[in-house]
Amino acid sequence: MTFQPTIADEANAPRRTVLPILEARSLTKQYRMPGEIVEAVRGVSLSVMPGEFVALMGPSGSGKSTLLQLLGGLDQPSSGEVLLEGEPIGRLSDSDATRLRRERTGFVFQSFNLVPLMNVVENVGLPFTIAGQDPRSHELAARIREAIALVDLTGKERHRPDQLSAGEQQRVAVARAIVTRPALLFADEPTGNLDFRTGLDILGALWRTCMERGQTIVLVTHDAKAAAYADRVFVVGDGQIQDEIVLGRRSDHAAAPLIARLALLGL
């Protein structure tokens, strides 16, 4: 076991010939407050390759959530642009943005991810229902079952959110976010409300989707242990990308290399 910052070996490195699935170019976001302007994001450029698991990590207030919302098209940047599969999403109309969210992205938030009166199957099938499809149809039901199995919730299909633990609720949220097979899955502190062990279940679920389905994931966290699941970590500070740490794909998720690298950076 080495404490040297690991540089990914060639075999695991994303191949350069493939186009990035997500690209940010000089993104900025300013909030106008009475008397001042808060610059939450200040000139961020990054790209994410298909199948990659990246983490945005940084202290509270550093602009991670704002950046994630810009990348996911939930919010519009003050300047700069976001390309999803090569297409700019910054200036989409509301209905186009809605379709984008419905078909090509999935989100998991820290909490309030589920509709209280719907059971697990219904919550996972929500994106189909929203799209006006029947989640009970043969094909979609199979996809829902598969997503539920992926997050290890088989057997709890008929439970309602208030009959699930907080960790299980978050796993339902993950299943819902991936059920449409989105190009990109965004997760903002999905383990923020959970204890360490339960948090690992969520991260494990995310990891499996990445491994088994080649799901591209952008995870926001302030926790190095969570960020250690990623292939690559962007260190966010003061609205900017301060460093990029390539961890490579590892199945042990050891956080030590990342922590050591962060220590070197004085973080």
Place this chain on the structure above:
Amino acid sequence: MRGLVRYAWRALAARRARTLLTIVGISLGVGVLVAALGVDAGLDASIDRTVASMVGRADLRVTAFEETGLSAGTLEQLGAVPGVALTAPAIERKTFLASQAGRPVETAPVTILGIDASAEPRVRDLALARGVALAPSDDASALVTETLAASDGLELGDDLQILGAGAPLTVKITGVLRGDGPELGSGGRTVVVPIRTAQLLGVADGDTAPTQVGGVTRVDVVLAAGAPVDQVAASIGQALTLQPYVLSRPQDVASSLRASTLDIRATMALLAAITLFAAAILILNTMAMTVVERIRELGLLRAAGAQRSQIVRVVVTQALVLGVAGSGLGIVVGTLLAYLAAAWLRASGQLAIEGPVIGPWAVFAGIASGVGITLVAAVEPARRAAAVSPVAVLRVRSDTSRLVRAHTGWLVVVVAVIGTTAVLLLPGGATDLAIPARAVGVYVLLLVAVLLMPALLAPLARLAGLPFAVLLRLEERLARAAIRRDPGRTTLTVGALVIGLAMVVALASVAGSARVSATAWLADVVPGDEILTAIAPAPVGPGGIDTQLSSIDGVALATPIASFDLAYASTRLEAVAIRGADFLADGRLDFTAGDRTAALNALDGTGAIVLPASRAARLGVGVGDTMAVATSQGLVNLKVVGLVARSFPGRTGDAVLVGWGDATAKLGVVGADAFAVRYAPGRRADAQPQVEALARQLALTASPVSAVSGAVGDALDRLFGLLDLLALAAVVIAALGIVNTLSMDTLERVREIGMLRAAGMSRIQVWRSVLVEAGILGAMGGLVGSVTGVLVGVLLSGGGGAAGPMSVVPWPTVALAIVLGIALAMLAAAQPARLAGRVPIPMAVRGE
């Protein structure tokens, strides 16, 4: 403390729309109450004025019992009673004015009031608008009312030709009486003439004019100074031996007038109480929401050392502001409503009301009940706010509303307070316990309907959501979830709607059954297609009007009808004289006891009487019994030969039936009031013009049976239209509650909406889900409101009558109530839905 009060203000100001809507809601509740009180006081004032102008300074009034009027002999006996200082006789007659060139032809009858021009001024003052009073010596002068002058284009100095039994009499107008004049119930169409002139109108051509005043309708009696009324009344009872009569006192007149307005007053008071009920629900809901919304802040205040009592004070201060502002506005709204209602009542011609009287009492009652109910409604939310532990509030990350959900149980207390208020405010004349009892019944019914809501919520929401689910499955699902989040809030929201719509439905069913009972007798009883009404007793028999009518080609039957009173066991019994044979043929009159043919034949003989079953039961007589009725010729025995299900309507119930022979020979009937005409099959078209021409010539008013029932129905419709307007106030209050609730739901669901939007839900879908939520709430209100309304209707109209309660379910109104509920709720949802659609996703998904 001052700081916290400022905080209370700020909390209200932060939700300006909700504060405003609640104030408007309270003001509507208070407004209906003030309007009801104003109209009530207005009716009282008008009745007092009417009584004053009718009775004047008279201490007693003797009214003729028989149509022939009081004779000269009776007048003489009356004048001789010790203690009687003055008698002022009067004759009242209905007739027509002959049409004259240059004046519009007016077909409405006029009331002729003949007075003793020398005695009358000592009893009452006839207020003149212009011209001079009647001179005692001048038989050819007349006074007309301003109303009549205006409608018929009459002026001072004009000649009037009055139709009578003989040749028309001509009089000259010497004065115009202010307003509607002294006669109530004439619609203001009154001509005042000297009593001898009125008497002459009753004399047919060829008869000799009587030399003494007789045929008097009534005599006003002024007592000598110091003579005790009771004693004189007793003496009059001993002295008047010649004819039956009725002795009454001014209070009797006033109380009988009051009794005639009792129903509408009681209904208005009930509506006011129910509108307040709806307003109270709105307030309770608003206060609960305010507390839920601020719960974390209130918890912080507690953590920072605020006392429970201080928290209570914050909430109560908010309630006080709402209550005072709402009541103040309510006085204004109520005043406007009262004028509108008074004008409406006047126009409907049902009640004499000159205008509403908004006295200090109405203002006080309005403010006191508005503020009082608001405070009572705030007690529970305030208590719950104070009871929440600061730790719990600050620890719970998610659904804080769980801690302080609206408690519907408190409604019972609020309603009890309003109920007590309502009982105190009921019109003073309500000595009859049935009215308050029924009001309490209605109240309890509404309360039960509201309190049952939480239990019915889930199935009801599912049922109400069905139509929406067909097209908008997801939206319906989400809407239903939102509805079930806070059952208390939903209950209160739908509850107000239930109450409003229930009253609309109940009024429609009461109106329906009133219309049915007001007109059903026509079809059941009247043996013809057309009714000709006479304004004075019309001659019957050979050469009489019935014979003339029958001789018209195409008329199958013309039968005379006369209504009069019988004196039986010292009560007044309304009676109708008919010709039995004429009823025999056409199957009308449904006999419940006795043989129909035998009974109708017996009526055409002597000494027979037929009773309506209801009246027989009340009098305790049956077929075969003998009834002794008092007449001017002594007691006459009538044998009960049959009972009928219903007969001609009287003022106090169905009338008893006697034969023409007895009526004219023994019971003082001199002619027919009406003739029922039936046309031969297929001959109506050609015979009707001739009948109507004859009717005009004989001063009869012709009205087809359908028109009579139509007119009865129209009058009822106008009256109920007003009540509907008041009931709608409760529906509007409910709509305000829906706006509040949906805004609050949206606020609480901001995170859920943000999450759904992130998952790909479009703005339109969010917008639709709020609209569907409103639609479901509206449909629930409509469904429960309709069922409750039908029950309230049954309660108010005292059972559904013979046909059973289902016959009074006003299906069109039920449909209307459901549509109205849904439409109004969705309209109310427009703004909250727009807001929900606009929720910015980043803000919604951001952590605390």
